Structures are given as C-alpha cells and as structure tokens.
Amino acid sequence: MSTSTLKYSAETSNALLKEVMDRSGQNLMSCYQCRRCAAGCPVGDESGVTPDRLVRMVLLGEKDNALNNLLIWKCLACYTCGTRCPNNIQTARINETLKQMAKEAHIEPNIPRVASFHSSFVKSISHFGRSNELEFMALYEIENYKKGGLTAVKEDIKSTSKLGRSMLKKKRMHFKLDRTKGKSEIKSLFKKAADKRGAKGQP
Ligand code: SF4
Ligand code: SF4
Known part of the structure; x- marks a missing residue:
C-alpha cells in the first residue's frame, strides 16, 4: 500500500472535487477515513492505492495521483467498498469517473x-x-x-x-x-x- 504523504493543493482541490462529485454522483465530503472500504477491497494491496486513499487524493486536490494510479484500472467494480461504507460512498463510481477523466486527458494508462x-x-x-x-x-x-x-x-x-x-x-x-x-x-x-x-x- 502507498505510504507517501499526500499534499493539499488549494489550486486544484475545489475544481477536482466538484468535477468528481458531479460526474460520479458521490458525496466525497462525507468520507471520514474510517477505511472500512480498504479492508474489503480485493485489489487495494496490489494496486498500492486503497479506496479511502483515492478519496483522500481527490479531497486534497492531488490530481496527478488521482488520475495516475493502478486502482482506477484494476478496480473490479465489485462494489464491496460501497457496501461497507457507512456513508454509502461508491468508490467504484469514483474509479470509473477518474478513469474516464484520465482517458479524456490522454494520460497514458498505467496498464x-x-x-x-x-x-x-x-x-x-x-x-x-x-x-x-x-x-x-x-x-x-x-x-x-x-x-x-x-x-x-x-x-x-x-x-x-x-x-x-x-x-x-x-x-x-x-x-x-x-x-x-x-x-x-x-x-x-x-x-x-x-x-x-x-x-x-x-x-
Ligand atoms: S468506508 Fe466510506 S467513509 Fe470510510 S474511508 Fe471508505 S469511503 Fe471513507
Ligand atoms: S469496487 Fe473497486 S475499489 Fe471498491 S472494493 Fe471493489 S475493486 Fe475495490
């Protein structure tokens, strides 16, 4: 799992958060980082990014990391994360949104x-x-x-x-x-x- 420190970027956080919330229909603001989603994700460990971490990247405005990670490509859309989330955040939809954004930005996919x-x-x-x-x-x-x-x-x-x-x-x-x-x-x-x-x- 990735342990690098995430950094807040005032420049990108508002725009990124708004776009991801609008497009995915998920309220990322309600995430309180309990990590219940991470505990059940079958590809979190091998991706180096767990669902909670991905949500955090978006909240902090880490656009490059949010669009360049293995989880968005390896996500199985099994919805385990969303089922476990006490705030009903469906990270599968966030992954799909970020994957689409990465494609639109012509970012070379990790895989x-x-x-x-x-x-x-x-x-x-x-x-x-x-x-x-x-x-x-x-x-x-x-x-x-x-x-x-x-x-x-x-x-x-x-x-x-x-x-x-x-x-x-x-x-x-x-x-x-x-x-x-x-x-x-x-x-x-x-x-x-x-x-x-x-x-x-x-x-
Ligand atoms: S389970 Fe939900 S509230 Fe908890 S860290 Fe994951 S997304 Fe956030
Ligand atoms: S939907 Fe994707 S991110 Fe969520 S638990 Fe399944 S593989 Fe992990």
Whole structure:
C-alpha cells in the first residue's frame, strides 16, 4: 500500500472535487477515513492505492495521483467498498469517473492492456447491448496491434489461450452474436453519457 504523504493543493482541490462529485454522483465530503472500504477491497494491496486513499487524493486536490494510479484500472467494480461504507460512498463510481477523466486527458494508462480491454469491452456493449466475445476480442487485438504490432498480438494470444480454452470448456465463452432486447435503450444511455461529458463518440 502507498505510504507517501499526500499534499493539499488549494489550486486544484475545489475544481477536482466538484468535477468528481458531479460526474460520479458521490458525496466525497462525507468520507471520514474510517477505511472500512480498504479492508474489503480485493485489489487495494496490489494496486498500492486503497479506496479511502483515492478519496483522500481527490479531497486534497492531488490530481496527478488521482488520475495516475493502478486502482482506477484494476478496480473490479465489485462494489464491496460501497457496501461497507457507512456513508454509502461508491468508490467504484469514483474509479470509473477518474478513469474516464484520465482517458479524456490522454494520460497514458498505467496498464495499457487493461485500458485496451476496457475500451474494447465498452465499445462492444455499445454495439450489441451486451458484450459479444468475437467482436470484443477482435477490437482488443486491434488495439494491441496499434500499440505493439504483431509481436504484441502474438504474445497476448499465447498468454491468454489457456484461459480461453478453459472458458470454452466450461461454456463461459461463446461466439454467437447475441443482441439484447433493449439495445436502443442502451444506445441512448451511451449517447446521453457521451453528450454529458462532451466527448461524443468516445465509449
Ligand atoms: S468506508 Fe466510506 S467513509 Fe470510510 S474511508 Fe471508505 S469511503 Fe471513507
Ligand atoms: S469496487 Fe473497486 S475499489 Fe471498491 S472494493 Fe471493489 S475493486 Fe475495490
């Protein structure tokens, strides 16, 4: 876990806090640092940043750290932190907001592959209303190719093929083109979100 001292920045704290509260819908001001969220986060230790720490970064205006940490990319959106929080702060939504802000600011993600995975997954959902494995894998490997060429694609396929085979065996992965009934509703949600953040077209 990160033990470096956080510093208050009057210049950035108000603007950062307001933007994160507005976009995530979470009242970060009510956090009293009890760390109940940290105790249950499955990726806090390996990310070096726990949910309470992330909230603190935003409150203090540590924008660079808030947009550049492993937690925002490794968060599983399991909502354990929010379930445990006595003030009902959903850090998963804060993570998602900060991840989006980092993408909009063109900040190189700490784990490029996770960033590619995230973009491809969301893009696939925006097309079919749910993730389609075939399209998602194609989009993901195209991203890999753009970043690391054919070598990156080959290495990725090699390292994930075992997992893929095991998922196929357990019927956890299939290649049918499933569409949801409420596809138009999902599309309109994506459009609303894009309009709201003023970044049309970015999933
Ligand atoms: S559980 Fe809630 S109040 Fe406690 S540190 Fe985490 S976010 Fe803050
Ligand atoms: S939602 Fe994210 S931040 Fe919260 S406990 Fe789960 S992995 Fe940790």
